[in-house]
Amino acid sequence: MEPDFKERDQVLVSTLNFNNPKGPKKLRDSFVGPFTIIKLIGENSVEVRLTEEFARKHPVFLVSSVEPYFQRGEDKLPSRNKTWWRWKTHLAL
Known part of the structure; x- marks a missing residue:
């Protein structure tokens, strides 16, 4: 079941069908973004506001x-920064 999207939601777009000459396919990011949904087109498509980097791409996915x-x-992973700080200070000793 696909997630329900609304206008102004933030989404990541798959790069599976992008023709991108920047390096080998296996080293590319799987998803790019975030982009804002401008309009829902039926139940199966969304139109997103693309950045200048992707301005030549069609905005409907x-x-x-x-x-x-x-x-x-940071509130979702509060211990991440504290652990890093302890590890960093331990190396300085």
Whole structure:
């Protein structure tokens, strides 16, 4: 079951069908973004606002080619920064 998207949601777009000459395919990012959904087109497509880097791409993608974007905040992983600080200070000794 595909996730339900709404206008103004942030999404990542799959690069599976992108023709990108920048290096080998296996080293490319699987998804790019985040992009904002401008309009829902039926149940199967979304139109997104692309950045200048992707301005030559068509802005309509199938729902199966986009993933919801969740911004990672420090409050979700509070111990991550503390652990790094302890490890960093241990190396300085």
